[in-house]
Amino acid sequence: MTATTSPQIRMVNDIAVQFHSRPPEKAVEWIADHIRKFWDPRMRADVRKRAAEQPEEFDPLALEAVRVLERETG
Template identity: 40%
Template structure:
């Protein structure tokens, strides 16, 4: 999948939770990614993070930092 598309998707998920406290928004973003993104997508967004995480908004970035790939 296109890395820019994954960044966009992660940011959109995070944006949906932005009215919550930051900790809750990060947790809910992470939960959504863990539940609904396949392992390949999670590995690819982790690669984006490893290369600097360009484009990731703060809540999305914090969630991505906690992703576990099965």
């Protein structure tokens, strides 16, 4: 992450860190579920856009969770 990393990227990466000790497939689903439940639709759209444009800024679990959401919404 850089000093100019968006708040949404920082938040999803912070969430992902909490799940690093879990099996990756479960962690990804839990992260995606958190985003579905608690994030505003604009935030979800923004993080999906940024994942496509700046994947290197994302924790691997966070990136996969965002990709799960992208597959759901198209």
